[in-house]
Amino acid sequence: MERRIDFWRERQMFCGRCDHGWRVDLDWIDRWEQATETCPGCGMTCEHEDSPRVTLDSCDPALDGDRVAQFFWYHASTQAHWPTRDFDPSAVLTPEMRRRMGGEQRVSAWVASQRAKALHVGTYEAAVHNMLRRIRDQADQRSQFNLYQVRLKPSVVVREGWLVDPANFVGDVVLDEVCPPGVDVARYLNYHEDPGGLSLALGRNAIASVQRIAVPLPDTRDGGWVRDAVAALEGVSDTAAPATGKLALRMRPPSARAVLGRQLGASLADRLPVNLRNQFRSAAVFAEGEDPERWARRTSGLFDLIDDPTSVLAALDQQDPREV
Template identity: 85%
Template sequence: MERQIDFSRDRQMLCGGCGRRFVVDLDWINRWEQAKETCPGCGLTCEHEDAPRVTVDPDDPALDDDRVATVSWYHTSTQPDWPTRHFDPAAVLTPETRRRMGGEQRVSAWAARQRAKALHVGTYEAAVHNMLRRIRDQADQRSQFYLYRVRLKPSVVVREGWLVDPSNFVGDVVLDEVCPPGVDVARYLNFHEDPGGLSLALGRDAIASVQRIAVPLPDAWDGGWVRDAVAALEGVSGTVVPATGKLARFMRPASPRAVLGRELAAALAGRLPVNLRDQFKSIAAFAEGDDPVRWARRTSGLFELIDDPTRVLAALDQQDPREV
């Protein structure tokens, strides 16, 4: 079952101070994060430790244990074979790295800890949000990403209820800590990616099959925006203009083409939901030396992942499922 995809949907909020539950839009959350809104029940702002936070929508179909395995789940990764059946995190370590880690015994212990981590799947929105975050924050600007649609085994046992996001500061979850013996899947409230949506922590054995496509789509839409952006970029100089003035030595010189490219990216970002604009503007910024055609197609493809997922879902529909 494919759930409705809506990056701009309203969110449920729950105040830790007075217990008030209320519904807001993303613009309200943006103002609230700047201490410009308060809880309508008790007046707490975001600066208080008991301030309102996003919570699960009571109508989320994934709250029904019997439907968890029937809905589509998503994941983005730079791994072309996720999830790897025989995962060996130590396989890529060089002899020098192994020595620096303290030898084979410590390498084996480290690899066991890596294999003990839970996998994560979530909504389509969460998967896209995760990719944008990685591109911006984890130096994955040039990496090829893949979007996976995940089908669970019908027999999975779902942990009762849901957890507040159990991830540590680097996003890891130890599978045994959230899925005790006899449990295959644990639902948790995602605070960071698709805030308010339910994601899953699970092991590889809970997954029946995956479908995979490279994103953004290689045949990204060459519509009006791409043509206009390329024409505009090719119509200005790519020559770097040195900065002038008292602060010139602290400023990185930029060409008129790079400046225009960043303005085009910022304008496109302005058409997205407010909680994605800064990320998109950052990852889509035109850099010195970028090819205008390649940049415009990639930027348009990233935008379409959010603005119109129908082409992405259609591309996934064409892929044969791979059993895990």
């Protein structure tokens, strides 16, 4: 079952000091994070420890535990076969790396800790948001991402209630800490991707099947933006002007083509929800020497992940499910 996808939707806020709750749009949250908005109930700003935060919308259908397994869930990853059936994090370790980790006993302990981590799935919006955040924060701009549509086993046992985002500072959750014996899935309020939405922490055994596509989708349309962007980029030089003075000793100035490419990417970003704009600008950066048409089609495909999810969902529907 597919839920309504809406990157622009309003969010629910809750103040821990005065218990005031109210709805806001994303532009309000952006101003709030810059300390130019206050709680309507008590006037608190974002600098306080117990300041208002985004919370769950009481109308979120995934709050009904009996319906959790009926929904599609999503995950974005650079792995082409997520989740792996026999996960072995030590397979990539060289003998030198094993020695530096302290020997086989330490490696075994590390493997056990990696296998104890929960998997994460969330809304379509959260998966796209996570991909853009990784591109910006983890230098994954040139990595091939995959979008997974996840079906849970109908028999999964869902933990009662929901948790505030339980991840540590690197985003990890220990499965046994959120899913005690007899529980397969824990719901949690996601603060980082699709803020205010419900995500799930779960083990591999809770997943029935996945469908995968590489994203962004190949843009084969003769779209107006792609056509105009390519024409504009090919009309300017891709050779950087020679640097002079002290600048020549430190850096090479960007070419006119690279500058224009970044401006074109930024113009698309400005059409997106405010909480995705910086991430999109990073993902759409035009690199020196990049092929204009390849860049324009990729950037347009990234934009369509947010602006036109229907084409993405249609592509997922055409994939054969892979049992996990």
